[in-house]
Amino acid sequence: MVRIAHYLNQFFAGIGGEDKADAPFEVREGAVGPGRAILLETGDDAEIVQTLVCGDNAFHAGTDAILDAIVATLAESKPDLLIAGPAFNAGRYGLACGAVCSAVSERLGIPSLTGVYPEAPAVDVYRSRVVMVPTGDSAAGMREAVASLARVGLGLAAGKPLGPADEDGRIPMGYRKAVVTDVPAARRALDLLMAKLAGEPFLSEVALPKGAEPIPPAPAVADLSSAVIALVTDGGLVPEGNPDRIESSSATRWARYPVADLAGNHDPAFLSIHAGYDSQWVDADPNRLVPLDALQALAAEGVIGKVHEFFYATTGTGTTVTHAERMGEEIAKALISDGVHAVLVTST
Template sequence: MKRAIHYLNQFFGQIGGEEKADHEPEIREGVVGPGILLNNLLAPEVEVTHTVICGDNFFGSHKEEAIERILNDLKDKPFDLFIAGPAFMAGRYGVACGAICEAVQEQFGVPAVTSMHEENPGKELYYKSIYIFPGGNSAVAMRKDMAAIASFAKKLATGQPLGPAREEGYIPRGIRHEAFIDPPRLGADRAVEMLLKKLKGEPYQTEMPMPKGDRPAIAPAVKVEEAKLAIVTSGGIVPKGNPDRIQSASATKWGKYDISNLDRLNAGEWETIHAGFDPTFANQNPNVIVPLDALRAYERENKIGQLHPYYYCTVGTGTTQAEASRMGREIAQELLEAQVSAAILVST
């Protein structure tokens, strides 16, 4: 028998209405309110052993404390699943369900499931980290929403293979992996049939919903004559031999190289390890990617303030957007700490 713990707010936890929304977190043995329904739906494979109750206001205004106290209450309780809600359209409750699910999942490595209306603000905040089922907008949908949670939670607890989000019914978490279409449908047929539908104005389903792009605003201009300038590149220029073993494609590493005593990068001492372009010119003259020679000249002519003693480098071919963002953040942090005020980002 697998064990589940259920989270409810003060209202569904039968403490009281809005006047009890400051109710502090507590844990009880057994089920409360909608937990009875949940327990019935999960039986016989899973049993709800405990119920956590917390007021929505308390959670909202003391979020860190609430999470910490709840995690502390759960520490000595063995459980395989954490279930919160359903929260319907209740905004504070939805955010609390999302936050506690995420925290419990991270702390105990136990899968967490909740349900809320797709317009509940909790959905946007947490759909990428936990399983959220799209729910109704009020408790009228309790039976239906709880059934959706329970049948999926049972699968999780008993280790059954999980299908993609669309099959299982939870809100897609932005995690895309390969799958084999069963029964097989070849790409050619999928493409032509999709086009025929699109031409006729019939509904069709793209296999790659376009995510919203992340385009930061362009930063205000800097005074280059006063700037402390750094060179950052995805062009793969490294000391000969690639001491940091930066990958030639799909990079996950970046390097930082001291150029404080150099006026230029000499061929033979520096090279590119980038696998996505013809390296001939870059190897003949690494300064075409790391323009140290030109920037030193500018430095002497006082056209720039000063050059940061290091340049930063990774390889930008086949590199995933997530890895690129992480490396970008790490490099930017170093630049901030070194009070660099401008960077030249050389792409290839």
């Protein structure tokens, strides 16, 4: 049976509302309030051995001392799992739940999780180090919230590895885990593109960052047979020696190089200085990153007019949005000035 410790604020512990937000830290035996609802979901698989209670004002007025007291309490009782909340869209309560989970998991190694509304302040502060399940914005969603906490929590207590957030029913933690798949990235990308063009449902493997502004696509090229097509990459392809000193990560610089040099790939040879992927296959054949050979074949067949005489390169790993936007604007101005009609952008 999984032994659970449960953290609640003064309201959900039944002490009172804002007038009781200064309620001091205390430890109660057994389940209190939402804890009883959690046990209805876990059944005989778990028990709540302790409920940790603290008023929201009291917690934030003495955060370090309260966290030390919680850690000391749990170091003695040794629960298998800590559940905090659910806090829904409550700002101070959610932040307290995140802080408690973070401290307990990092200092004691006890699996911990909380439940919050996806737009609550605690998500931005703790999402990278605390397991969170999404809830509604108020206690009206209590039943669904405790069901999620029980399901994900029992998995954590059993040592089940975290899977993709959408499959686990969690709030994404902001990082991606590498997995082995039978379908290579190029094939998956083409499948997504074909589904999009056909108006079929598709799910991108890369989530759009919160707050990112969608960029409307440019109009289609009217006549490819007379169009000048340029190659741009953030895969870090540069001449050997990296003469323009482009950073291998967190780039602030870009450069352009003659495609004639790339076609021969000699004196100097081209290689990737990108720090975010295994570049040995690109170093062996740069066309795998910057498909000059394929574009030149299309030009020879008359499918496109010609390939622009320069290709443009930078590195995309860790680059800030500010620098990425600036470099994109600078490259775009250069391409327009050179009479380029369309660009093929490749990444890693």
